Amino acid sequence: MTRAPASRALESTPLWLKLSSYLVLSDEEKMYLADLERTIDRVPPRTDLLQQGERYRDVRVMREGWAIRHKALPDGRRQVVNFVLPGDIIGMYCTLFESADHSVTTLTPVEVASFPPEKIGELFRSFPRLAAALAWSGAREEAIVAERLLSLGRRTALERTAHLIVELLRRLSIVNMVTDGHFVLPVTQEILADALGLSIVHINRTLRRLRDSGLIELNGQRITVNDVRQLASVGQFDELYLHLIRAPRRLERAFSGAHHHNGAKMDSEIRSKA
Amino acid sequence: MTRAPASRALESTPLWLKLSSYLVLSDEEKMYLADLERTIDRVPPRTDLLQQGERYRDVRVMREGWAIRHKALPDGRRQVVNFVLPGDIIGMYCTLFESADHSVTTLTPVEVASFPPEKIGELFRSFPRLAAALAWSGAREEAIVAERLLSLGRRTALERTAHLIVELLRRLSIVNMVTDGHFVLPVTQEILADALGLSIVHINRTLRRLRDSGLIELNGQRITVNDVRQLASVGQFDELYLHLIRAPRRLERAFSGAHHHNGAKMDSEIRSKA
């Protein structure tokens, strides 16, 4: 792991982009975010950023590259819980738990920022809007895990696989990692199997079916989606759960609209006692 | 749905108990929480508190009874994502999303409190410690879903079932809903099947196996766990993921310890500019 200077500290990082879809960030908020991402490391592929069972220290922010979050059973069976992409946060709350219940492992060379857990308190105290945006993006991540649970519980192998491909296509296109229909999937079939709760052989069969039907093409790590529409329909993909819509900015409203009802009264009453 | 007076407003509610395991609440915080739980409804069994696809309004706090959070595919296949127990929050962030990606349905008569979404902004602005505790408990819930994902992906039917029973035993005992080894499971086999990604017939077979081996007993809705140890071992249950340990109070530390390093300096610099 090599430490690198924070060259893009004040530019727009993936995290900044993500949070911007929830609210319009002020200059101070932007600066504070930049400060959080000041300490940057580069990590090679196949390296654990976090190990199940271990006590975890720093909070990390993914800036570049791919990683997986996974859990293992004592006998070695493994489940990939989610893919970690740029802008995602690693171990935000793990630092507060006594030990991590999952591992995070890099798939590609990765650039991550880290900050000490005490910053979390600071963040909640001094930057409530940022805190809310982070909490909200945590909820979005939970929604993704819940959707994968639906896949494993109720979708067939073909549906699951199609669904995952469309999900990745959507998530990657937000961070500009898709160019017309194809993207790099730095993932072995074993990892796909572990993500979809299938055996490696069966993933192979299933990919073959998808290729034979012309919905996708695979060359090495590059996957091309020829017909998103149909692939989405095979996977019963409904993008509701990704909560991508930027327009509403409801969090903004929650912050600006609440000043003077009933609730705010209660609010100030209590604070004045403090 | 009938509205009821908030008889226990200032007593300790399940939510209060839960958050207390993360930090020591001040009087103002306790009062504010009580205020959030002021508006109380009673809801009969088999009622949707929240419907997938619907625009969601109020945030709800479960005070009494059981519910399930579930997602459905267009063709009717259904997955139960989690069980909602007293102290759990419903739709905290759904109010901020454009529409809900899951449903919540009561299993028993239920008592819920509700508050308008604007309170979320207020909460983050004025009660950062409460906000952090809520975010943290959200993370704990995600951990439960991730563990269930591991079950569906990598555990056999027998293991999954055993695992779920132990999980419920643990979660229920926190809220005093277990008396020596037995508890009420207000759940049909169909719901169990939907929670475990199995067919109803196979759940039946699996429960029979568990009964035959003497690990559990079932009479109506009452389930008795005869040998938790062995049941936990069958299910490869490791309670790490429930993050139940109350001792550490790390959140407390994150709030009290951060005042004067490096980070706090940055903090005040920025704030003075505002």
Add this chain to the structure above:
DNA sequence: AGGCAGCCACAACATAGGTTAATCGGCCCG
């Protein structure tokens, strides 16, 4: 150049779990 390791591919066979269907008991309701 040879050999080893990791990954993909595919065939042949095995099985966990799904499906269909029938029975039974409890409960509600007229």
Add this chain to the structure above:
DNA sequence: CGGGCCGATTAACCTATGTTGTGGCTGCCT
């Protein structure tokens, strides 16, 4: 008292997916 419905239970059968094993390709090390 007699339906009728819902949920549990079980049997018989079926299929989606897992397992085992083989071979081939590529890249890397020596």
